[in-house]
Amino acid sequence: xxxxxxxxxxxxxxxxxxxxxxxxxxxxxxxxxxxxxxxxxxxxxxxxxxxxxxxxxxxxxxxxxxxxxxxxxxxxxxxxxxxxxxxxxxxxxxxxxxxxxxxxxxxxxxxxxxxxxxxxxxxxxxxxxxxxxxxxxxxxxxxxxxxxxxxxxxxxxxxxxxxxxxxxxxxxxxxxxxxxxxxxxxxxxxxxxxxxxxxxxxxxxxxxxxxxxxxxxxxxxxxxxxxxxxxxxxxxxxxxxxxxxxxxxxxxxxxxxxxxxxxxxxxxxxxxxxxxxxxxxxxxxxxxxxxxxxxxxxxxxxxxxxxxxxxxxxxxxxxxx
Amino acid sequence: xxxxxxxxxxxxxxxxxxxxxxxxxxxxxxxxxxxxxxxxxxxxxxxxxxxxxxxxxxxxxxxxxxxxxxxxxxxxxxxxxxxxxxxxxxxxxxxxxxxxxxxxxxxxxxxxxxxxxxxxxxxxxxxxxxxxxxxxxxxxxxxxxxxxxxxxxxxxxxxxxxxxxxxxxxxxxxxxxxxxxxxxxxxxxxxxxxxxxxxxxxxxxxxxxxxxxxxxxxxxxxxxxxxxxxxxxxxxxxxxxxxxxxxxxxxxxxxxxxxxxxxxxxxxxxxxxxxxxxxxxxxxxxxxxxxxxxxxxxxxxxxxxxxxxxxxxxxxxxxxxxxxxxxxxxxxxxxxxxxxxxxxxxxxxxxxxxxxxxxxxxxxxxxxxxxxxxxxxxxxxxxxxxxxxxxxx
Numbered sequence: 001x002x003x004x005x006x007x008x009x010x011x012x013x014x015x016x017x018x019x020x021x022x023x024x025x026x027x028x029x030x031x032x033x034x035x036x037x038x039x040x041x042x043x044x045x046x047x048x049x050x051x052x053x054x055x056x057x058x059x060x061x062x063x064x065x066x067x068x069x070x071x072x073x074x075x076x077x078x079x080x081x082x083x084x085x086x087x088x089x090x091x092x093x094x095x096x097x098x099x100x101x102x103x104x105x106x107x108x109x110x111x112x113x114x115x116x117x118x119x120x121x122x123x124x125x126x127x128x129x130x131x132x133x134x135x136x137x138x139x140x141x142x143x144x145x146x147x148x149x150x151x152x153x154x155x156x157x158x159x160x161x162x163x164x165x166x167x168x169x170x171x172x173x174x175x176x177x178x179x180x181x182x183x184x185x186x187x188x189x190x191x192x193x194x195x196x197x198x199x200x201x202x203x204x205x206x207x208x209x210x211x212x213x214x215x216x217x218x219x220x221x222x223x224x225x226x227x228x229x230x231x232x233x234x235x236x237x238x239x240x241x242x243x244x245x246x247x248x249x250x251x252x253x254x255x256x257x258x259x260x261x262x263x264x265x266x267x268x269x270x271x272x273x274x275x276x277x278x279x280x281x282x283x284x285x286x287x288x289x290x291x292x293x294x295x296x297x298x299x300x301x302x303x304x305x306x307x308x309x310x311x312x313x314x315x316x317x318x319x320x321x
Numbered sequence: 322x323x324x325x326x327x328x329x330x331x332x333x334x335x336x337x338x339x340x341x342x343x344x345x346x347x348x349x350x351x352x353x354x355x356x357x358x359x360x361x362x363x364x365x366x367x368x369x370x371x372x373x374x375x376x377x378x379x380x381x382x383x384x385x386x387x388x389x390x391x392x393x394x395x396x397x398x399x400x401x402x403x404x405x406x407x408x409x410x411x412x413x414x415x416x417x418x419x420x421x422x423x424x425x426x427x428x429x430x431x432x433x434x435x436x437x438x439x440x441x442x443x444x445x446x447x448x449x450x451x452x453x454x455x456x457x458x459x460x461x462x463x464x465x466x467x468x469x470x471x472x473x474x475x476x477x478x479x480x481x482x483x484x485x486x487x488x489x490x491x492x493x494x495x496x497x498x499x500x501x502x503x504x505x506x507x508x509x510x511x512x513x514x515x516x517x518x519x520x521x522x523x524x525x526x527x528x529x530x531x532x533x534x535x536x537x538x539x540x541x542x543x544x545x546x547x548x549x550x551x552x553x554x555x556x557x558x559x560x561x562x563x564x565x566x567x568x569x570x571x572x573x574x575x576x577x578x579x580x581x582x583x584x585x586x587x588x589x590x591x592x593x594x595x596x597x598x599x600x601x602x603x604x605x606x607x608x609x610x611x612x613x614x615x616x617x618x619x620x621x622x623x624x625x626x627x628x629x630x631x632x633x634x635x636x637x638x639x640x641x642x643x644x645x646x647x648x649x650x651x652x653x654x655x656x657x658x659x660x661x662x663x664x665x666x667x668x669x670x671x672x673x674x675x676x677x678x679x680x681x682x683x684x685x686x687x688x689x690x691x692x693x694x695x696x697x698x699x700x701x702x703x704x705x706x707x708x709x710x711x712x713x714x
Contacts (some may be wrong), residue, residue, distance in 0.1 A: 015374045018343060018344060019342055019343020019344050020342060020344025020345065020581075020583075020585070020586060039540075051585060112623045125460070148343065177580045196626070197375050197583065197698075198374050198376070198698050198700070199344070200344070202374060202375065229664075231660050231661075231664055232657065232660065235653065236653065236656070236660070238647045238656050239647055239648060239650075239653055240657055241647070241656055242643075242645060242647035242648050243640070243648070243654075243657070243658075243661075247643050248360055248640060248643065249645075249647065251636075251639055251640050251643065252625075252629070252636065252640075255628075255632070255635075255636060255639065256623055256628035256629060256632070256636070257624060257625050257628070258621055258625075259619065259622040259623070259624050259625030259626070260620030260625045260629070261619075262616050262619055262621060262622035262625065262665075263622055263625045263626045263629060263661060263662060264661065265616065266616070266617060266626075266661075266664065266665040266669075267661040267664050267665065269614070269668070269696060270664045270667075270668060272696040272697075273696055276392070276696060276697055276698060293467070299667035299668070299670050300670065300672060300704040301673065301674045302668055303584050
């Protein structure tokens with residue numbers, strides 16, 4: 001196992017993962033943890049599903065960052081707003097008068113040409129980081145709930161793809177600093193969230209391979225979410241087997257009722273679920289060669305801030321911060 | 322729950338589209354429905370899948386890529402203890418190859434076709450354009466359905482950012498290629514007469530100057546060239562997109578929404594059910610996948626679990642009286658009993674949450690199937706058949 005990465009020491013963290021693995025919760029928990037360690041954090045939700053602010057028990061956020069927790073500001077990516085901001089800052093044209101038809105055309109191109117929508121997204125995240133580094137904004141850390149595994153390469157590779165497509169012009173110059181910032185391991189890290197199940201692990205392994213081959217963005221850590229507890233040590237397991245034999249179960253049933261058998265069956269299920277998943281965990285660790293952080297399965301009823309906190313604590317322990 | 326489960330639906334429809342958010346097990350459910358339909362109902366059943374787990378793909382004989390449908394050997398079904406009355410077929414979706422097919426079919430001549438196929442923008446769009454998967458999945462479904470080869474086609478939908486994307490894909494594609502903006506953008510090139518040569522006096526208008534400044538003229542030219550060529554296939558394309566849309570609305574088509582009993586996927590499933598009904602698609606079934614066993618909710622179990630923790634020492638003492646060395650260590654047995662009791666209570670919390678979410682489900686189709694959380698990964702035909710039993714009964 002590799003040494004734990006100094007994730008909170010960077011400026012820009014992207015989180016990706018297969019759908020349904022808890023990417024938004026991990027993103028929110030990382031932001032919460034960094035804020036509790038004294039940082040000013042901007043969280044960016046890229047797929048505007050609104051699930052990110054709900055991790056802080058807050059309603060939807062817009063393009064303008066809004067505080068959602070002490071030290072944490074959240075914003076939802078809106079490419080059109082991002083474009084307007086870009087034009088205002090870079091073109092220095094009277095945007096309001098001209099933007100009408102131009103925005104429609106660019107929106108159209110954004111749908112047609114892969115990379116435009118993505119670069120407006122990645123560009124905005126990078127821009128916030130650069131402004132902070134140069135003292136014009138004061139985020140210590142920008143945390144991005146980024147695209148899912150299937151789309152993240154396209155998203156982060158957009159600046160380079162645009163460089164290939166657009167040979168000259170302003171956009172070309174603009175992509176140069178983006179590529180540089182994204183590839184700096186002191187600043188940026190791409191992190192992958194997975195659960196110990198077959199498909200999320202497969203996608204993680206594939207993504208890490210592809211990222212190493214195709215992407216010039218440094219990889220940070222793999223975060224394995226919903227890890228079931230190991231109930232028994234090897235010796236305990238013999239005790240468990242003995243309890244499940246008819247004589248053992250009879251003693252228990254006599255004293256605590258017929259529910260004893262049900263409870264033993266539930267423990268057998270727990271052991272079995274853990275075992276099936278352990279195989280995938282081992283495969284993941286042996287294949288990706290990246291620092292791996294484990295977050296336990298939380299047996300609680302509610303989602304929201306409580307889970308975000310529990311996860312932040314688990315991450316703190318794993319990161320040693 | 323309907324007494325027939327999904328059986329009635331699969332027996333009467335020709336196309337069943339399985340949808341739901343990522344990670345809920347759409348692929349396995351669709352494949353399981355396929356295996357069981359081929360076994361019990363007979364006929365030729367095709368499962369059109371997008372990105373199956375490798376072991377599942379090899380179980381279905383889908384090794385390697387390509388758009389070709391393959392029959393799952395009858396022996397594979399028999400080896401799993403099934404007696405198939407019909408045939409099970411499976412196909413994987415190759416987005417790039419499907420797009421290329423589409424271009425070759427709709428372009429007026431091979432020269433135009435190859436100009437499109439070689440365009441940098443085209444390669445980019447088909448290779449990475451997210452929405453293109455959605456469209457091509459529906460397009461391929463239409464194609465296969467039109468051949469009339471299969472009695473039943475089960476479609477596993479691509480993972481989308483929004484579960485509705487693929488429903489809108491045909492209409493969006495048609496808009497996309499037929500829009501006024503496209504004509505506007507390519508105007509200076511079209512007026513130039515020769516392909517790709519730009520008419521300068523049009524290009525000197527402020528709008529085009531601005532576009533040039535931002536994107537560079539080479540990029541604009543690439544776009545223009547691509548769309549000029551693509552327009553030649555516009556009519557065929559729109560006709561086709563409309564036909565695909567009609568098939569999805571057809572009475573012979575139904576939708577099955579798959580979800581787990583977790584907050585986010587379930588909310589998405591509910592939203593999806595509502596939207597399907599609102600858009601006049603046929604919502605056939607809801608599949609609740611990976612559910613925890615009902616015994617976790619039993620009051621006897623809860624009482625026993627509590628007692629196991631509270632009286633662990635006394636219980637361990639009584640158990641030590643039994644023959645056999647494993648239970649002789651009272652301290653160890655006490656610890657194990659506490660762990661077992663606690664584990665039950667932990668899982669009971671999750672089971673209760675699932676039960677609550679289930680009762681909160683507002684709109685439900687007539688058929689609701691519940692599939693337990695299998696303790697092992699499902700990656701063979703026998704495993705699929707087990708899921709299938711829960712779907713059908």
